[in-house]
Every structure is written in C-alpha cells, then in structure tokens.
Amino acid sequence: MKQFSSLWTLLPGVALIAGCGNPSKKETADNSRQKPNVIYLIADDLGIGDLSCYGATKISTPNIDRLAGQGVQFTNAYATSSTSTPSRFGLLTGMYPWRQENTGIAPGNSELIIDTACVTMADMFKAEGYATGAVGKWHLGLGPKGGTDFNHLIKPNTQDIGFDYEYIIPATVDRVPCVFVENGHVVGLDPNDPITVNYNHKVGDWPTGLENPELVKLKPSQGHNNTIVNGIPRIGWMTGGKSALWVDEDIADVITAKAKDFIVNHKNEPFFLYMGTQDVHVPRVPHARFAGKSGMGTRGDVILQLDWTVGEIMNTLDSLHLADNTIFVFCSDNGPVIDDGYQDQALELLNGHTPMKQYRGGKYSAYEAGTRIPFIVRWPAGIQPCKQQALFSMIDVYGSLAALLNHPLTPATVAPDSRDQLGTFLGKDTTGCDYVVQQNLNNTLSIIQGAWKYIEPSDKPAIEHWTKMELGNNPQPQLYNISIDPSEKNNVAAAHPEMVKELSELLELVKTG
Ligand code: NG6
Ligand code: CA
Numbered sequence: 001m002k003q004f005s006s007l008w009t010l011l012p013g014v015a016l017i018a019g020c021g022n023p024s025k026k027e028t029a030d031n032s033r034q035k036p037n038v039i040y041l042i043a044d045d046l047g048i049g050d051l052s053c054y055g056a057t058k059i060s061t062p063n064i065d066r067l068a069g070q071g072v073q074f075t076n077a078y079a080t081s082s083t084s085t086p087s088r089f090g091l092l093t094g095m096y097p098w099r100q101e102n103t104g105i106a107p108g109n110s111e112l113i114i115d116t117a118c119v120t121m122a123d124m125f126k127a128e129g130y131a132t133g134a135v136g137k138w139h140l141g142l143g144p145k146g147g148t149d150f151n152h153l154i155k156p157n158t159q160d161i162g163f164d165y166e167y168i169i170p171a172t173v174d175r176v177p178c179v180f181v182e183n184g185h186v187v188g189l190d191p192n193d194p195i196t197v198n199y200n201h202k203v204g205d206w207p208t209g210l211e212n213p214e215l216v217k218l219k220p221s222q223g224h225n226n227t228i229v230n231g232i233p234r235i236g237w238m239t240g241g242k243s244a245l246w247v248d249e250d251i252a253d254v255i256t257a258k259a260k261d262f263i264v265n266h267k268n269e270p271f272f273l274y275m276g277t278q279d280v281h282v283p284r285v286p287h288a289r290f291a292g293k294s295g296m297g298t299r300g301d302v303i304l305q306l307d308w309t310v311g312e313i314m315n316t317l318d319s320l321h322l323a324d325n326t327i328f329v330f331c332s333d334n335g336p337v338i339d340d341g342y343q344d345q346a347l348e349l350l351n352g353h354t355p356m357k358q359y360r361g362g363k364y365s366a367y368e369a370g371t372r373i374p375f376i377v378r379w380p381a382g383i384q385p386c387k388q389q390a391l392f393s394m395i396d397v398y399g400s401l402a403a404l405l406n407h408p409l410t411p412a413t414v415a416p417d418s419r420d421q422l423g424t425f426l427g428k429d430t431t432g433c434d435y436v437v438q439q440n441l442n443n444t445l446s447i448i449q450g451a452w453k454y455i456e457p458s459d460k461p462a463i464e465h466w467t468k469m470e471l472g473n474n475p476q477p478q479l480y481n482i483s484i485d486p487s488e489k490n491n492v493a494a495a496h497p498e499m500v501k502e503l504s505e506l507l508e509l510v511k512t513g
Contacts, residue, residue, distance in 0.1 A: 020072060020386035020427035035128065035270040035405065036379060037326040039263075039313065040397075042091070042274075043306055044084060044137055044172075044281035045363055047336025047355030048374050050303055058353040059300055063311030064376070067330055070385050071378030072427035077392040078448075079334050081439040082363055082370035084139050084172070087333040087394065088276070089113065092120045092140070092161075094398035094415025098443050099513075107199045108175040108236055109148045110141035112156045119414045121398045122162025125272035128405050131165075133262040134158045136255040137276030138168040142181065150177055150186050150195040150241065157184045163274070167258040169251070173278045173285075174341065176238035178229040178245050180254070188244040195241035202226070204239020218283055219343040222466035232283050232342075248285035251278050252305045260316045267320045275313075276333075279306040282340045297349035299338070324380045327401075331394065332373040337363035337467055360488040364464045366440035366455050366472025367488050383426045390432030391448065396421040416513065437510055444473050447507045451483035454493075454503035477504065 048054050051061045053068040054075075080090035085106045086097030093114060097103035102113050114120060122132045143154045148170070158166040167182045177197050180187040186195065196203045207215050209225035210233075217231035227237045230248050246254070259275050279302040286293075286301035290308070294300025310330060317323040336355035338346045340363070361367025375392065377383070399418035402409050409415050423429030435449040442460035446453060458473040472478070477500050479493040493500050 020388040020390070021430040022384045022386065034325060036382065037271050037322060038125070038401065039273045039275065039326060040329045041310065041313065042088070042276050043279060043332045044277060045334060045336055045340070046280050046306065046332035046374065047369065048372055049354045049357035050336060051374055054374055055357065056353065058351055059294055059296060059303055061303065061307040063307045063314060064330060067310060067314065067328060067378050068376045070380060071376050072383055072386055072388045074375040074388045074392055076389055077373055077375030078371045078394065078436050078438055079332070079373050080393060080395050082334045082365055083441055084333045086439060088140055091394050091397060092122065093118055094121065094395065094418030096395065096417045096437065098439050098445065106139055106141050106171055108171040108177055109197045109199060111143055111145045113141045114161050116156050116160045118161065120162045121401065122272065122274065124402055124407055126162050128407055129270060131266040131269055131271040132163045133165040133271065134163045134274045135167050135259045135262060136169060137172065137278050139171050142170055150179070150197065154181060154184045159183060165262060167255070169278060172281055173248065173251065174224060174235055174282050176227055176229065176234050176236040177241060178234065179241055180246060186241060186244050189241055190243045193240050193242055195238060197236060197238045199236045202237045206239050209233025220341055221339055221343045222341045224341045248283065249287050252287060252309055256309045256312050259313060263316050264320065267322060277306055277309055282342050284344055296351055296353060297345045299344065299346040327377065327379040329377050331375040335362045335365065335369040335371060335373065337469065340467060358487050361470050361472055364441040364467065364469045364471055366438065366444050366446050367470060368482065368486065370440055370472070371438040377425060386427045388424070388427050390424045390430050391436055392421060392424050392432060393436040396433060400425040435506060437507065440471055442471060442473060445507060447503050448482065449503060449506065451481050452499055452503060453480045453482045454478070454500060454507065456504065456507060
C-alpha cells in the first residue's frame with residue numbers, strides 16, 4: 001500500500017484544497033482542436049521550500065502560486081539527478097543519464113552530450129507538427145568532441161536534436177563563455193575579436209579572481225576564481241568576444257523576452273518551448289528591480305525574479321488567449337544549495353527560510369532534498385486543479401506527453417526509461433508510478449517504492465568537498481521509511497533486510513534495463 005498521504009500533511013502552512021483523482025476534462029489531445037502547446041520551464045537549483053505555494057512563509061511567489069492554484073501541484077515529484085546536466089539529459093532523452101558516460105556537470109566548452117541520433121522529446125514534438133524552441137540555460141554541451149569553437153557556426157547544436165530555434169546560455173552563468181548562442185552563433189560576436197575558452201589553464205590576459213581579487217564585485221567562497229567577467233570571477237578562462245558578453249543583471253529580461261517572442265511567433269500553431277532559467281543558480285545577480293526586495297539577500301531576490309519570469313510567460317499566454325490550451329510545466333532541475341561558491345550572504349540572510357523544507361541533504365545529495373522538486377502542471381482545457389501526492393519522476397514526462405499525443409515511442413531505444421504516467425501527470429490518477437530512481441553527484445543510485453527508500457552502498461565521499469553537503473554516500477546500504485521519516489533520520493536497513501533485498505534487486509533490474 002502506498003503511504004504518501006502523510007507527506008502532504010507534513011507540509012506546514014499548506015491546506016489540502018482539492019485532491020487529485022477527479023476525472024480530467026479530457027485525457028488525450030483530440031483532433032477536434034489544436035494540439036496543446038507545451039511550455040516546460042525548468043528553474044535552476046530551486047528548492048521545494050522556496051515557494052509560498054509549497055509552504056514558504058518568508059518569501060512570496062504569487063505568480064508561481066497562481067500557476068499552482070490553477071494546475072496540478074505535486075508534492076512527491078523527483079528529478080532524476082541532483083545536478084543540472086544529468087537531470088536535463090534525462091528529461092529530454094527519456095533515458096537515465098547514468099547509462100551514458102560524460103553526463104556529469106558539463107564545462108562551458110563541452111561537446112553536445114546528447115547524441116544527434118537520439119530521438120529527443122523535442123524530436124517527438126517536431127514529428128507531431130510542433131514548432132520547437134530552447135531558450136535560456138542549456139548545460140548539455142554544444143559542438144563536436146574536443147571542445148566548442150565559439151567563433152563559427154557551432155554544430156551540432158540544439159537544432160540537431162529537435163529544436164527549430166535556440167537562444168541559450170551554453171552552460172551555467174558561473175562558467176565561461178559568458179555569451180548567448182542563437183541558432184549556433186554567438187550573439188553579438190565581433191569576428192575581429194574571437195573567443196578563446198579553456199578549462200585547463202589561463203588564456204589571454206583578462207584578470208582572474210585568483211590574481212586580482214581586488215577587482216571582483218562578488219567574491220568567491222569556493223572555486224570560482226578564474227576569469228573575471230562583469231566583475232564576477234567564473235569557472236574556466238576566457239578571452240575575446242567583448243561585444244558579446246552578457247550583462248548578468250539583464251539575463252532574466254533577455255531570456256524572458258526571447259521566450260515571449262517565441263510564443264508570439266508561434267501563436268497560430270502548436271509549439272513546444274523548453275525554457276531554462278539561470279535563476280536561482282550562482283552567481284545570483286538580480287536586476288535592480290529585484291535587488292534588495294526579498295530581505296533575504298540575492299538568493300531571495302532571484303527567487304522574486306524567477307517568479308516575475310513565470311508571471312511574464314503567463315501574461316503572454318493570457319494576452320494571446322493561449323493559456324487555456326497550453327500545458328505549462330514548472331519545476332526545478334535539482335535540489336537547493338545555500339552557499340554554492342560565492343560570498344552572497346545566502347546563509348546569513350536566510351531569516352528562518354528553509355529551501356530544503358524538512359528534507360535531508362540538498363543539491364548533489366542522494367538524500368531527499370537532492371532531487372525532490374517543486375513540480376506544477378497547468379492545463380486549464382485539460383485538467384482540474386488539484387494537489388497531487390502521487391509518486392512521479394521527471395524521467396516520465398517524455399513518455400507521458402507521448403501518450404497524450406498518441407505518439408508511438410518506437411523502437412524501444414527511444415526514451416527507453418520513460419514510462420507513460422499521463423494519468424498521474426494530469427492529476428487524474430493518484431496511484432503514481434511503481435518506483436522512482438535517483439542519482440547523486442557520484443552516480444550513487446537510490447530507489448523509492450511506496451514508503452521505502454533504498455540508497456545503494458557507495459565508497460564515494462560522504463561530504464561534498466566545497467559545499468560540505470551530505471552526499472548520502474555510505475559503504476553500508478541505507479533504507480528509510482520516508483512516509484514516517486521524511487527527514488531520513490533513521491537508517492532501518494538492519495531491521496528490514498527483506499526490504500533491502502527487494503529494493504536492491506529492483507534497482508539492479510532497472511540498471512540492467
Ligand atoms: C560545481 C560548482 C557550483 C555549480 C555546480 C553546477 C564549484 C566550487 N562549484 O562544481 O558552483 O556551478 O558545479 O551546478 O565550482 S548545476 O546546477 O549546474 O549542476
Ligand atoms: Ca541545477
């Protein structure tokens with residue numbers, strides 16, 4: 001028996017408004033009307049405790065709350081991984097990232113890590129006649145093996161894996177190069193000032209955080225002491241491309257405008273927009289409109305900025321009368337982290353705010369806060385608003401949307417790990433999936449089935465070097481009853497050898513595919 005009902009009631013300050021399980025207005029995209037648009041908006045490092053609709057009281061996120069109130073709000077949804085690159089890889093390919101090498105946190109000059117032969121979720125939408133776009137944080141690499149050349153048409157890019165249009169941040173905002181790429185070209189690049197990027201040694205003569213700490217406006221707390229761009233020392237070295245450098249304070253405005261343009265340009269046909277925000281990843285650099293507004297330092301301010309972004313997209317849909325038939329998914333890529341490498345006073349200014357809620361660990365971790373994410377699905381024409389307690393994983397988004405479109409996922413190599421969980425996704429079915437599998441920074445896997453969570457033994461470090469985050473690695477098997485112990489305080493593996501056996505065997509079955 002599934003025992004998740006208790007988890008929702010554990011969330012402080014949140015009332016159960018309407019349960020899921022009511023019949024949806026419709027189950028599949030019929031042909032009598034246009035297929036629903038899909039917007040998949042994935043925030044970066046946002047915690048399940050960071051939003052007022054999930055019980056946060058020290059910060060208010062009215063736009064995301066409105067989205068949640070009009071949609072299916074999940075309380076037991078997981079990302080596949082506790083860092084960005086593998087999490088996004090799993091979403092777009094429908095394959096667990098740990099099945100493929102090189103899916104760890106990608107440097108800014110990584111090759112495109114999704115094989116161009118892979119049939120991605122974007123390919124599926126394209127085959128269904130959708131206009132497809134990728135805007136914002138990408139972090140899945142670009143170009144061929146051996147490093148991206150940012151001075152010419154970058155191939156392969158997202159257009160080789162199913163997107164008609166891209167306007168992307170190649171990796172993260174704390175990694176060079178600090179430029180946008182639009183359809184394979186660095187935006188605003190002067191060919192007489194070519195970009196050089198290196199992740200092994202310094203290139204050019206731009207100052208670095210290590211050599212010129214007096215030049216930085218945001219000091220690193222861990223790493224982040226290579227090339228200084230806009231006063232912020234980054235990971236990796238770059239030189240050149242001065243006219244193309246982004247302004248950190250304007251990134252939210254720029255990518256929100258591009259996302260809105262994409263929606264407007266495709267308002268008369270079905271579209272799929274994949275949008276990754278840089279918020280709330282480090283460096284947290286809010287626009288002046290948000291700076292100082294949260295009372296919680298820049299980490300709080302960029303949560304407000306993120307909420308504004310969501311509001312802008314919602315308003316755009318409203319103004320075009322598209323909201324009704326647009327499936328709007330909002331989620332995070334992995335769990336939250338407080339100090340992730342810059343002295344931004346995130347910890348000192350928390351003021352009792354709990355990004356991780358009651359959950360153990362955070363970003364990088366095998367514990368709950370590593371992968372348990374806020375997850376909201378709004379589709380006024382197709383679903384009833386409700387609170388969804390069923391178990392759900394981002395790995396199943398692809399298979400569920402394929403089911404919605406009656407799109408066959410064949411051969412079996414297409415989205416091999418993604419299951420049809422459409423009923424759960426739409427809030428119609430409250431049973432949820434049989435199990436979910438998660439991965440931490442070190443590829444240690446855990447599996448949740450019903451009330452039980454098993455974390456496989458691992459000899460990897462117990463603590464992440466920089467952040468001091470508990471990684472959940474332990475040479476001994478770990479078993480938690482997360483229904484009665486959601487904070488994973490008591491490892492009950494010794495008391496329940498039969499559950500350890502059952503779940504470790506199930507995990508081995510998943511691994512062997
Ligand atoms: C880590 C960075 C961290 C962040 C993370 C990737 C240091 C000390 N830490 O290596 O700041 O960039 O990588 O985050 O460099 S993710 O959300 O994109 O996966
Ligand atoms: Ca992330």
